[in-house]
Amino acid sequence: MSKKTKQISLHYEYLKCVKPGAETVLFVHGVGMDMSIWDDVIPLFHNDFNVIRCDLPGHGYSGSANEAAFTWELLINSIKALLEKLNISSLHFIGHGGGGVLGIELARSEKELIKTLTLADTPIFIPKEFSKQELNNRIDTVSDCLRFEEMITALVNTISYNAPERRLAKLNSIYRRVTPSDYIGFFRLVIETALKNLVDEIQRLDVPIMMLQGEYDPLMPLELQVMNIPYLKKMRFFIIPDSGYVPMMDQPMIFTQFSRMFIKKQAGSESAGFTYTQALKKEVNSIVRSGVERLDSQNLLEINFISQFSVWLNGSEVLGKWNQRKAKELMTFIAYHGSVTREQIYDLFWPELELNKARNLLRVSLNHIKSIIEEHTGDPIENYVAIDRDSIQMKIQCKLDLNELSNCIDEIEHTCDDEVKENLAIKRFSELPDTLFPLFYDDWFLKIRTGLESRIIRIGEDLLNAAPEKEMAIELLKVLMKFNPGDDRYQEQLVALLQKTNRQKEARYFRNKSESSFM
Template sequence: MRPIPDFFDPDPPSSRLEGPKQTVVLIHGLGLNSALWATLTPYLYDKYYIKTYDLPGHGNDHMHSLPFTWPDLCDQFVAFLDINRLDTVHLIGHGLGANLAVKVAGRVPLRIQSLSLLSLPGFIPSEYLKQGIEDRIKLMLSSDRTRFITQILPVLTVQHKSDEIRSRISQAYQHVHKGKYLQLLQLFRDNDTIADLKSLGTPTILLGGEQDPVYTPVLSAISASYIPQGRFQVISGAANLIFLDQPKWTAYWVCKHIDTLSSNPMETDNTIPDTTISLHKVIQSGQHLLQSGPGSGPELDIQFLHSFRICVNGVELPTGWNKRLAKQLLLYLLLFPNATRQQMYDDLWPNYELRKAQNYLRVCLSHLKSLLEQHSEGTEFLRIDREHVTLQGNIRCDLLDLIHNLKVAMDEQNMEVKAASILQIWDNLPRHLLSGYVDDWILGTRDKIEWQLTALAHWMNENGNDTSIPIHFNHVAIRSFLLEHE
């Protein structure tokens, strides 16, 4: 597995800015408290001044009256900044704390330098939202909160079986004020989060847990697509409490976000690109980002696993792919379909100054576009606007198929079906996975795939004989894989 980057020293000494420490304020989520930040803060103390803030009813707050409104909450937070003489801060908010951070940034934009939103309760289908809130209300109104905590733990963290983690979360939920919890829940229910995100002028990164069962990566991507200056990153091996499950990776992305702003401030732009709206429509209708369905026009078939091959309408495009990062750029757009230009500068040319990275991207995109237009019958597979670069159309890719099949196999509960799915994956697995690609952004994808393959191989090794699937050479291949990855 790829080691976690050293986020205490993300840039070479020559590019590091000198100056006083900046201040970060952390706002916890509903039902939790500031004590849970203790897992994350050790990775931030060397770089920033750290302040924590408690929601009403969750700590040492002074708002005793009910009911209260979002403006009340914003006023209380601004008063907190004034009391602590904090003129400008970076906000890190989790859950409802992320909602409050967005509200505060809208209220006092000049005082909020950046937002890092962890597991933001943003876009979610109305029927799921209604049912989820009703369930939370019933559980909170019960006299015994043990059942509430037992049900919510698997949603919050992948470490829900850990006695220590269970104790820390339980302690928070046991001490929350019931009335204020329900009032905050009502504020969230009635809030138009998407409208808040659309109007944001603050540079923002949204981090979501890969295994969050409520605010899934897809739903979080929809929310992030509405943020004019937004970026989105999935944290592997984490559920909702990403800062508890993966504190180092959470700190890495937060620090990278803040440090990028310090070295290259982003221009304020409140316009929303058309691609963000179309992204929402595509995902909301349940379609894949890169597919328009069979027979919908020219088809782009891309193979990365066993060999590199690209065809448009069955006609291979054999040349030009080893020039101007054409292969790497195409792979990047497949894996990050809503990438912003800024994200591409950071990932593809991390060691170049902004102007050079902009020039390189423009040249490489022009070359890639000319390659894809061959035999495309006028279809534009590559959509380029001022902020985003997106692949579109009827696109098939063996790597995306593998990623999809791995997720299906990981989630499958039926033992026979799961075993059959695993063997099918091994039938089509290449000897070496994405060899020749060494950039950090692709290594992260490869690490995730290898982790899933290892988990499935262990499952097959332990349970394969208990299924009706016959043992054949594929099972031997799985055992060989395990020996190589022990």
């Protein structure tokens, strides 16, 4: 009687693409996580690929393993059993963290299975003594329930860059589904494998490989991952800007663009080992230098005001009376421009006043901002803002959600693939509030808002004119109604499409919404 292969039944999702002959992409999460980390990228792949994602043993909703049972044989056999069930013989593998290490092991053992291998924030080289100590620390931690809870809380609050509350809540829910024994079982396996010099193993693989690295990854720092570039000459390396250890959650659109570009590049391309072109080398080196310089910066000021206003300094919210004395408007204006003259401020904020009165009001506003920042930090404001006789200049790195939105629109405008463009536009623009930056009314800012809204409307109309499928058209029309509510054409087209798709209740809602806006 043959010995039964050890495996665990995996919780999974399989979405078939409507396109005949579509290739398959398998998404695998890392230690302590589950397949829901891919929620934002799956819709961006599904139009062109069959997609599979699963919870590894002991994670999410898959069957539990125990520490002794966690082996690559167990994980590989569990994946193989799932693929046999789905009748899949080849695929593109995208793995995160320890899931990337599983992809390497799978490519080693199943040479005909993996077409391309994408490794996101995956440990390739790690310092031995440090990693052994960290492994021992985590083994000690999981033996104490309270310390394990504290470790999970620290991970949740650290791994996602500039995470909103909903993302933190989601990460917290994900980590709470793994038991301490399953967590440490997978973690030990990954660390011990990485300590055996994965660089040599990767060099021997005959499969196109790409590494994606979060710019602000606190677990696998950029400086450490960049060290792999000279030794992995057959592997592409890209940095996902403004993202942490979970770039697929922090920057799903950029993550998807790099991944799709890589997969499509390999399909029918020169498979005899690709190398960087000179242009790509120059671009990547520029990104690396920029990323390292930004990581070295000790201070980061973040201002969010797309919907609600908040100021964050080094990850801590700066609370204060920002609604008084034009503090939020002035702070945002200075951070947006980086450096401004006093004359610019007088002309924009108090154009109707005499110069002396404008000077006094600016002095009062700056003193108010000074008190807020100094009370929060305990440091003099000169550490953060240079205020002199003629100008005001930020001395630290500034990050505004306004700029993120503008960059997102740039990305969508320059996306050539119409289907990808539709998905990106609908996802990002649907998440925006009905009114952008509702707390700002100054003329200079209204011009910026009008410009952004015009670009969003132009993108929506261009996509709509390309005659998308009905569901896509419905979502695009909802976006256009949001940002140009006075145009009756959108309301008429949307109601008509909803009626054609037998969504009568929703059709009545939008008809009544449009009518009520004119009452």
